Amino acid sequence: MSYTSRITGMGYYVPENVVTNNDLSKMMDTSDEWIQERTGIVERRWVVPGDGNTTSTMGVKAAKMAIENAGITKDDIDFIVFATLSPDYYFPGPGVQVQRDLGIKEVGALDVRNQCSGFVYALSVADQYVKSGMYKNVLVIGSELHSGGLDKTTRGRGVTVIFGDGAGAAIVSRSNDEKRGILSTHLHSQGEHAEELALIGPATTHWVDKLIEENDPENTSYYPYMNGNFVFKHAVTRFEEVIMEALEANSLKPENIDLLVPHQANLRISQFIMKKMQLDPSRVYNNIMRYGNTTAASIPIAFTEAINEGKVKEGDLVCLAAFGSGFTWASALMRW
Template identity: 70%
Template sequence: MYKSKITGVGHYVPENVVTNHDLSKLMDTNDAWIQERTGIKERRHIKKGDGNSTSVMGVKASKIALERANLTPNDIDMIVFATLSPDMYFPGGGVQVQEMLGMRTVPALDVRNQCSGFVYSISVADQFVKTGMYKNILVIGAENHSGGLDFTTRGRGVSVIFGDGAGAVVVSRSDDESGILSTHLHSEGKHKDELALDGPSTGYWVPEIIEDNPQENIPYYPYMNGQFVFKHAVVRFAEVINEGLEANNFTANDINMLIPHQANLRISQFIQKKMRLSDDQVFNNIQKYGNTTAASIPIALSEAWEAGKIKDGDLVVLAAFGSGFTWGSVIIKW
């Protein structure tokens, strides 16, 4: 068995900043209400004409990650692309990235695990590298939420939370002692309807939506049972983090940097307090970007690394929980 290691990180967010005050002009909300419930102050949204899309942002983040890994697109053996907001219903974003980067005919795999998508994707890349099948894998998490949100008072419970952006890492074969130590994945499908988007889909095509639903009940906007999701998230986050630590004979005290999925600052703060971690042991940037779903962990990982908060030899833990419900963790010796 080979070892796998993250050798390059990168991220990209649109230049267009949307503050809570900006949203208050579109719906019945305000800065205090949003910050109290989510911790979010602003987020980035794609702006019409800026040339961005889910795949384009993924490419921009990937170029930075490749440069930092001292690799070119032709060095990549596989793409794993995580998103819930692809440019097209099909094909997925992976092949678009492959084309835009001018890569050879490598496999491209799309992962649809929403907020847990990046953790699942890292696990996939880790296994392909460790078994010796591939040497360098490009893993991307990218989202364009702003194009599919309800920016009226009806949709404020969801729409104030989400933002656009992308993050990417290169997972490479390594002979070092450092690297990805283990990954841990779970799901609980009985709660699939508590955080979901019904259509458009094969069960809810556009003509059916228009014909069968009044305008005030459009099922192609996301639905979230916020309190229910929160209660489950804080339990599963702690469980899967501890599962990873125990599998590698570590405790919470050994964590140098925990990067949780940026779902809600209150969730991160709850987990930090529950695990008795200091502010220096947890990285949050949801205040600036909102919840970018599959992109949130790689964006945060890239920012933390750029800020010097992750150093060689550090124990880094990634953890996510989201729609499905799905959740997971990654334990890394950086």
């Protein structure tokens, strides 16, 4: 028997602490105008040390909402896929922490490390597991805690002003409705550009004791690095390619898209794609101005908000697309 898979519930969580562009201007040489002009971001959420928020606990909060919205219980979950670049620990991954903290039976937990494309990659994994008949309800989470690892000085402003904290989650469930559900997913990578957007250390090649031993205040390898212009040029190309790939695989065209939910990397990228593909602004959902770039969490946060705001109706064609570190890029097309 063949099955289809569809998202039956979505949820998200963001920390209460709002950090505005003006707040950042007190930490580094920047301004609200400078940040908005380059990124479209007005504010983001950062955890406050000691507030109880971690990558896994934020994921748990988003998961609880998704489970409730799907009309199931935690006991109906039979697999977990957790996407993040900022796990609580170097190991184990946060998937098992979610299984523990939600009190889910001893199901499998898989961690996905595909950064900005992580949620779509994780969604693709869940889609295939459900369609194969192996699982009935897969919990997919994208969660990030960036704020604790950013260079909050003028030296790091090009990266730091972009990123925020938060989590989003989805329940991917088995369905027999061939008219609704995930139509296809498309995954790509180009590792030759891996170091153009990366965090090099600490790592097994540049471990903590080595950093301490060097005691070099100029060593920035433990902060994220991004070759901004280079990443932007590749992103706008790959975004369009992977969206078109999904449409062509299903004999559809850009005008058939009812809602595009892009990874919230930079509002300028989203606007470029919108213009290039001739999509009306009402058919592209952006919330980067409120949350910044939450990497693997950005698409599920945005998609949940779009659903809550009534921007997604039954039968709508929805496209999710992401590009990020790796380089990796991906898309998912679904009939809601």
